[in-house]
Structures are given as C-alpha cells and as structure tokens.
Amino acid sequence: MFNKKLIAGSIFALMSTSALAVPTFQYTQGSISQQGSAQLVSVTLPEVVVTSGAEYSDDDLIVIDYNVALATGYTPASTLNMYAQCAEQLAGTTIDGTALENGGELTLGLLSSDAAEGSVTYRITDVDYAVTTADAAAGTATTCATSLSSSVGAVVSLGTPIVDGPAARAAGSVTGTYSATLPNGTTEIDGGSIALAFGVAPNDTSAMTVFVDQFADAAGTNVALAGVVDVTATAPRSEFDTGNQTMAAAGLITLADDEATLFSAANITGITFTLNGDFSYLVDENDVTPGIQNDAWSLDLNVDAGGDEIYEATTVTATSITWVVTEDATANALDQIDNIEIDFNNFDNGVGTNPIGDGTYTYDVTIAFTDGGTDGADTGALAGSVGLTTGGAAGGFTLNGSTTEINNYPLSTAVKHFVWITNEGTVDGGIFATAIGGTGAQVMTTCDLGVDSPAGQVISVSDELNACLTAAGMTAGRAQVTVTVNVNGADIGVYAGYKHIADADRLNLP
Numbered sequence: 306m307f308n309k310k311l312i313a314g315s316i317f318a319l320m321s322t323s324a325l326a327v328p329t330f331q332y333t334q335g336s337i338s339q340q341g342s343a344q345l346v347s348v349t350l351p352e353v354v355v356t357s358g359a360e361y362s363d364d365d366l367i368v369i370d371y372n373v374a375l376a377t378g379y380t381p382a383s384t385l386n387m388y389a390q391c392a393e394q395l396a397g398t399t400i401d402g403t404a405l406e407n408g409g410e411l412t413l414g415l416l417s418s419d420a421a422e423g424s425v426t427y428r429i430t431d432v433d434y435a436v437t438t439a440d441a442a443a444g445t446a447t448t449c450a451t452s453l454s455s456s457v458g459a460v461v462s463l464g465t466p467i468v469d470g471p472a473a474r475a476a477g478s479v480t481g482t483y484s485a486t487l488p489n490g491t492t493e494i495d496g497g498s499i500a501l502a503f504g505v506a507p508n509d510t511s512a513m514t515v516f517v518d519q520f521a522d523a524a525g526t527n528v529a530l531a532g533v534v535d536v537t538a539t540a541p542r543s544e545f546d547t548g549n550q551t552m553a554a555a556g557l558i559t560l561a562d563d564e565a566t567l568f569s570a571a572n573i574t575g576i577t578f579t580l581n582g583d584f585s586y587l588v589d590e591n592d593v594t595p596g597i598q599n600d601a602w603s604l605d606l607n608v609d610a611g612g613d614e615i616y617e618a619t620t621v622t623a624t625s626i627t628w629v630v631t632e633d634a635t636a637n638a639l640d641q642i643d644n645i646e647i648d649f650n651n652f653d654n655g656v657g658t659n660p661i662g663d664g665t666y667t668y669d670v671t672i673a674f675t676d677g678g679t680d681g682a683d684t685g686a687l688a689g690s691v692g693l694t695t696g697g698a699a700g701g702f703t704l705n706g707s708t709t710e711i712n713n714y715p716l717s718t719a720v721k722h723f724v725w726i727t728n729e730g731t732v733d734g735g736i737f738a739t740a741i742g743g744t745g746a747q748v749m750t751t752c753d754l755g756v757d758s759p760a761g762q763v764i765s766v767s768d769e770l771n772a773c774l775t776a777a778g779m780t781a782g783r784a785q786v787t788v789t790v791n792v793n794g795a796d797i798g799v800y801a802g803y804k805h806i807a808d809a810d811r812l813n814l815p
Contacts, residue, residue, distance in 0.1 A: 326358035326457070327496030328483060330503065334510055337474075338519040338563070340691055341571035341677035345470035347376035350479060350513050353463045356402075357387070357485075359495035361411055361429050361456045364488040369463060369501075371423035371481045373472040381425045385413040387461035389434060391454065400436060402460040409434035411456055423468065423481075428488075432456070478512035519571055520672050521561040522694045528557040529700025530647070534661050555605075556699050558645040558668065569677030571689070573639040575631040576673065578604055580647055580699060582666035585623045585739045585749045585787070588655035597621040597749075601654035604628040605646035608639060613646075623741045623749045631673070645670070647699070662739060662787065663708060665701035670694045704789070706734070707797035711786040712815050716742065716779050720803045722767040726788070728758040730796030737791075738770055740777070742784030750777035758790045758797065 332353045337345070350371075375381075391400055391408030400408045413427040434454035473479050484498035502511040532554050558578075564570040580602065591598040604616045620627040632639045647668075651661055670693040678684040711724070726736065736758055741749035752773035754766055766788075774784060790797045801814040 327499050328358045328485075329356045330354070330483070330501050331356075332501075332513055334512065335514040336563075336567050337514060337516050337681075338567040338570045338677065339474070339516045340519045340674060340689060341567070341569040342470065342474050342516060342681070343676045343689060344679045344685065344687060345474065345569050345677065345681055346679045347379070347467050347470045348473045348479065348514055350466050350468065352465050353481075353501055353513065355461050355463065355483060357456055357459045357461075357495060359457060359485065361387070361432065361459070361485065361494075363429055363432055365429045365494065366416070366486050366488065366490055367413060367427045367429070368484045368486075369425045369427075369466075369481060370484075371466070371468055371479060373476050373479060374423050374469045375418070375420040375425075376467040376469050377420075379420070379467040381415055381418050381466065382464050383415045385427060385461055385463070387411040387413060387456065387459045389454075389456050389459040391434070391436070402458065408436055409454060409456070409459070411459060411461075413461065425466075473514065474516055477516050479514040480512050517563070517567065518691075519563050519567055520691060520693055522670060522697065523559040523561050524694075524697065526559040527697075528555075529698060530554050530556040530649070530666060530702065531700050532702050534663060534702050534704045534706075554649045554702070556647045556666075558647070558670065558697070558699075560642050560644060560670075560693070562641045562643075564641055569681030571674040571676050572683070572686075573632075573642060574673050574675055574688070575629070575639065576606070576642060576645070577627065577629050577669075577671040578645055578647075579625050579627045579669040580666055581625045581668065581696075582699075582701065583624065583662045583664045584621065584626060585741050586654070586662040586751050587621060587749075588751060590655065599654060601649060601651060602626050603648045604630070605648055606630065606639075607643045607646070609641045609643065642672075661702065661704075663702050663704035666699040667696045668694065668699045669696065706792060707788075707790040707794035707799075709788045709797070709799040711788065711799070711801045714740070714742070714774075714784045714786045714801070714814060715803055716774060716782050716784055718780075719807065720805055722771060723765070723800070723802045723804075724767045724770055724788070725763055725765050725800045726758045726790060727763045727798040727800075728760055728790070728792065728796055729798070730792055731760050732792050732796075733757045733760050734790040734792030734797070736766055736769075737789045738773055738786055739789075740774055740779065740784045740786045742782055743779045744782035747782075748777055748779065750774070750779070752776075758792065 330353055332351045335351050388402040388404060388407035389409035390402040400406050410433050411429055412431040414430040416426045416428040418425045468479055481501040482498050483501055485495035486493055500511060587599040587601060589597045599621050600617045602618060606614045608614060616628050616630050618626045619629045671690055672693060673690045675686040676689055678686040734757060736754045736756055738754055739751045741747060750773060754769040756766060756769055758764060788799055802812060804811040
C-alpha cells in the first residue's frame with residue numbers, strides 16, 4: 306500500500322532491575338496525502354514486526370496501544386504467532402524465527418480490545434519450543450538444546466491493524482506503544498511500555514503512518530523575472546539593455562506534487578495563478594469587451610513533464626493578472642503540474658511600443674483538486690483547494706531612466722494644471738505617461754506625450770498630459786500618474802501642481 310523505503314532500526318538495551326533488553330520494531334512507514342484524505346474513513350497501518358527482548362511464559366500479557374481509535378468494524382486478529390529461534394543441533398546453523406522455519410512457537414490469543422481507546426490486549430496461551438522444520442542440510446528434523454529454548458529474540462507480526470481515518474488525520478500521524486507484563490498486569494517485563502519506534506539515525510521515526518502535504522511550492526528552485534528596461538532603445542522601453550534583446554522575459558515557479566508516493570492522493574483539476582504588480586502600462590486591446598484584454602503576459606504550464614500548455618490571462622487589472630486554468634478535454638490532464646512559467650513580451654502589448662513600467666512582482670498560487678474519496682481510491686471523491694503561496698517573490702524589472710509619481714491629479718476643467726519637466730543633462734529624452742483613475746469604473750491609459758524633454762531646458766507638458774487623460778475618458782475624479790523620461794533619472798526633475806480657476810488657490814501635487 307505504501308511506497309516508501311523500509312525503515313529499520315533498533316532500540317538499545319534498557320537496563321532495569323531484571324537486566325532485560327527491550328523489544329525492537331521494524332516496519333515500512335506509510336505516508337498519506339493531507340489534501341487527499343479529507344474523507345478517508347479508515348487507515349490501514351503497515352505491518353509491524355516485533356522482536357522480543359525477554360522470556361515470555363504462559364499467561365503473560367502483551368498490550369498494544371495506538372494514539373487513535375480503531376476503525377469502526379475492525380476486529381483484531383484472534384491469534385498471533387510469535388516464532389522463536391535456536392541453534393540447530395546437527396548442522397550448527399541458525400533456524401530463522403519465521404513461520405517456515407523456527408525453533409519454537411508462542412501463541413498469543415486475543416484477550417480484549419477497546420476500539421475507542423485504540424487498545425488491544427493479548428495473552429500468551431501456549432509456549433512450544435519444538436522445531437517445526439527439517440534441517441535441509443542434514444535431512445532430518447531436530448530439536449533445540451534445552452539451554453537455547455528461549456523466546457528472547459522471538460518475532461511476531463502485529464498484522465495490519467485499521468484505525469479511524471478522521472482521528473488519524475486530526476492527529477497528523479499514527480503512533481503506538483508495546484508493553485508486556487506478568488499475568489498480574491502490573492509487573493513489567495521486556496522493558497515495560499515501549500514506543501513502536503526506531504531510535505537509530507538516520508531512520509529514527511516514531512510514527513507508523515504520517516499525513517503530509519501533497520503539494521508544495523519549491524521556492525528555492527524558482528527563477529525570478531529580471532531585466533533592465535532600456536529607455537534609449539528605438540522602440541521606446543520595449544527592449545532590454547543587454548544586447549538589445551526583444552523585451553521578453555520569463556519567470557519559473559517549480560511545484561512539487563507527491564501523487565505517486567502517497568496513499569489517498571489528490572488529483573489536480575485546476576490552478577489559479579495571480580501575478581501582482583503595476584500593470585498600468587498594458588493596453589486594452591479590445592474596446593468592445595468589458596475589462597482589459599491583453600495577451601502580453603501568458604502562462605505556460607508544464608504538465609507531468611509531458612508537454613506545455615500556454616494560457617492567456619483570464620482577468621487583467623492595473624494591479625494584477627490572473628489565470629484560472631481548469632481541466633478540459635482539449636488540454637493535457639492536470640494530474641501533476643511540474644512547473645509554472647510566466648512569460649512577458651511587450652511586442653504583444655498593443656503595437657509593441659507602449660512604455661513599460663518598472664517595479665517588482667509577487668505571485669499567488671492555488672491548486673484545485675478532487676480528494677481520494679472515502680477509501681483512498683477515489684470513491685465518492687469531492688472537490689477541494691489549497692493555497693500554496695501568497696505573495697511569493699517573482700522578481701521584476703528596473704528602468705534606466707526617470708520615473709516620477711504624481712499623486713491625486715485632479716481631473717476637472719475647473720482647475721488649471723502645472724506639470725513642468727527640467728532636464729539638466731546633455732541628452733534629449735522622450736516623455737511618456739501612464740495613469741489610472743476617473744470615477745465609477747476607473748480606467749487606465751498609457752501615452753507617448755509626443756514631445757521631448759530638451760537637454761538643458763525646462764518645459765511644460767500640462768496640455769499634452771491632459772489630452773492623454775481626456776482621450777481615455779478621465780474627465781472627473783482623480784488620477785495616479787506616472788511620468789517617465791527616457792534619460793538618466795539623475796538629470797530630471799518634475800514639478801506638478803494646480804490652481805482652482807475661480808478663486809486662484811494654488812496647490813502642489815506630491
């Protein structure tokens with residue numbers, strides 16, 4: 306049932322007044338999907354093999370306690386067999402403590418069980434040290450020497466008990482203890498109560514079964530967006546400065562999905578990915594459809610290492626772009642998403658010459674799935690979702706020019722605007738503006754103001770900026786305006802203010 310490597314180890318001897326060694330345990334730890342097990346009715350534990358550390362006699366008691374209740378309808382085995390070992394008399398070889406070849410057999414009969422407490426008690430009903438298998442080398446059956454007739458080192462399998470699924474999931478793991486006493490139920494033997502665990506690194510573990518997150522954002526392997534936007538390029542701000550490459554960039558988000566290694570795994574049915582930042586430079590490419598349509602940013606999903614599926618944005622706003630991808634017949638099944646690539650190409654932003662904003666980006670990822678159902682094998686599976694990342698770092702772009710924010714720019718014919726640009730350098734620079742604002746359903750726009758900032762001069766761009774805003778329908782309310790000049794930012798100064806025409810009050814704009 307569980308695809309994990311065998312975890313084995315031993316607990317060192319615990320000295321007591323009787324100087325008895327403690328038992329040791331061996332099992333293959335099981336892992337269950339936290340996301341896929343929401344409805345899991347029961348959990349079948351891995352087989353635990355116990356090697357005794359003491360002599361057992363008739364009527365001794367063995368109690369196994371789990372940290373959660375037993376599953377409804379589960380009945381513990383009525384009999385367990387503990388197989389002893391001994392030195393074979395004729396050949397001098399060791400007879401294994403197994404059902405096929407052993408030096409003796411102890412029978413454990415079910416005495417009682419408490420399902421609610423997760424407790425099972427066995428009583429040793431018979432001890433027999435007769436060899437059960439002929440010695441293959443000598444060709445005859447033998448018996449153990451009296452001095453070697455011992456239950457120290459005898460092995461017993463506890464089988465595969467079944468515990469309550471919701472209780473196990475709430476606990477996060479299933480653990481247990483093993484204890485042996487004399488028939489009085491109080492005098493401890495075999496080291497007393499011992500956790501069903503290993504104590505030797507690196508495989509030490511205290512749980513037979515654990516619940517783990519199936520999905521993870523492997524942030525350490527992510528590749529962030531990065532680049533310097535060159536304001537001096539022929540196509541304004543549409544190229545990087547390294548080798549004048551086309552303004553295209555990609556960031557890679559790596560996801561981990563342990564579907565193949567977990568029991569009751571969830572199955573991916575969709576993903577919602579949101580990129581957050583300043584997208585006011587994006588052009589609405591469809592005047593008819595409500596909202597903003599722009600395919601300069603796209604999402605590339607690598608599904609199960611079997612190929613890529615590219616998706617255009619579902620929703621574009623001035624501060625975020627969201628992709629909602631659901632499984633359908635025309636696309637690869639979203640059984641496992643290995644990574645998410647976000648791609649940007651400014652040539653798809655209008656005619657490819659619209660100014661690009663600098664800044665950093667963050668991302669959010671949510672996975673939609675169906676769980677493993679009531680049995681871990683998809684019976685009655687229900688839909689669920691998990692948010693993997695909120696505000697993850699996605700990198701960003703820097704700008705080798707001047708960028709100035711003008712806050713709360715008034716949109717009204719009742720005021721007169723003053724926007725002045727001073728260029729103290731030796732290079733002329735084109736002037737661009739991006740803005741978002743208005744009243745009601747606010748809009749955003751991007752404009753080439755059509756004038757340059759001359760080297761060594763001060764010019765007004767109030768009329769050009771207002772024409773840009775009016776053309777976008779921004780005639781009332783306020784706007785957030787970004788002014789960019791395509792020269793060294795240290796050479797540029799921007800002043801903005803306004804006065805109310807009726808009473809001549811004049812205010813600076815921060």
